[in-house]
Amino acid sequence: MVKRKREARAAEENKNEIIIPAVVSSDEPPAKQTKWVNKQRVLVFSSRGVSYRLRHLMNDVRTMMPHSKSDTKMNRKDQLFVVNELCEMKNCNKCIYFEMKKKQDMYVWFSNVPRGPSAKFLLENVHTMMELKMTGNCLKGSRPLLSFDKKFDSSAHWSLLKELFVQIFSTPNHHPKSQPFIDRVLSFSIMDNRIWVRNYQILAEDGSLAEIGPRFVMNLVRIFDGSFGGATLYQNPHYVSPNQQRQILRKQVAKKYINRVESKKSLLSRRKDFDQTYKLDPTDDVFLTIKPEDATGPAKNTFYRNS
Template structure:
């Protein structure tokens, strides 16, 4: 065997050894990466299982509005969706449909609570807060809506953090306010260990009752360790109209006796302006009658009670009187004044 053949065979053997070593190292790397991925997947699955076990409160809220809602209402609805990580949206509901249809939509979306913004005449906004399963449902009239973009407050919070719900002490004084407190708590509180939520409390939902039994909603940020509050928004006022035993139906549990519909208020304003118009027209007629009476008095011929003593239209009879009258009527002649010529300087020689 020649030397060349021996060298070629040795080179082939070396190449085969190098390739086998490379394949072995690549296989070992793949095995190690697969084991790492399997370990990561196992950890993630374990965490998900833990959260699934701890996530016992599976409340979801369906948030939607009626067709024809104005811009402010839609922006307020979007702000509430952002603040509630357990909220789900849906397309606008036609006003011709019955409100009971919303229960079916909520069941399809696996939602147990409903927030429905109903707009009428593009002026009045009503908020329905309902429990799908057994009720109750509450109808509010919304006043003084202000969105986050409109207010531009200095406060800020995490997008999916959990809120602290703060209620006024007056919620515990009357039965219907106690019921409203429970419905608000179940609707606005973010469930613990919710997949979309973050385990932090950095803002407060404040619900306070005014002397006229209206509910004010405000959202504040908790500033670091100082525990100071800075308002974030949005801000709105709820006036209770009725509370029903079922979801959008059922017996009336509470009816607000002091509630006055916006249509009735607008009608009262129109009637007041109508009264002003009638009063103005009556005043015009009285002025016309008075002016007519004055004209009649002026047109009526009356005898001169003084007589001929001060009748100056007749010419005087005596010559002396005529001379005096001529002097009075005589026009004064203006005196002729001669103006001096203006000085134009010395004459040229």
């Protein structure tokens, strides 16, 4: 009886209480909408056998692009279409591929994977960040302003390259590895049928710039329809391969040597024809008076025969 009375009293007290639901810490917060819409990823890597200068340039490009990914060096015996498979495995839709030939010629590929287009350039006048040692300094991972020359709108192939560079070098907005600052300018200029690339830091609001590197010049070789191959959309008529340049230099050096040998032969032939500057008369020495004891050479023998 006593137990029943206690239970009934506890039930009446519970009816009068206001039950407040407790906040459980394990409740999941509402899902947030991501702002990272442009998910461009660029694969930056090289082939085996590259020089230290090209390797440092590749590392500088990776530093400038927070949306880039790296991979191991590719074997030089592999075909270029293998790069498309590597980009697919790395979940990248753009690629910058550095390769070196004959341990002295540096090339770079820019490609839109997997459908193309792609462009091949010869690298010239390469200077890295550590080599320049400029006074400028910018925040790592900051988003750049891309500056293009007016000549990029003059013809179709330059416009195509401009769009390709915009998609590759522009850091996507709200990228996880990027910083919400714009404190540098990446400049692309066309001069002497080449693309000159410079990287500047914005020092103040008045627009003053300071170069921070790297700097390099790209000489266009060819533009392909596909990624690392396909039909040729444009071929640079002003391009001269490094092999042809070295061949021209060797011919110039050989021409100098041939001219020198020919001039020497002509000089020897002229000397044989004119051994004496003027003709001598054998009777000119008839009246020379020389003592027999002072005579030397042929004259001495003459005196002995006469005596």
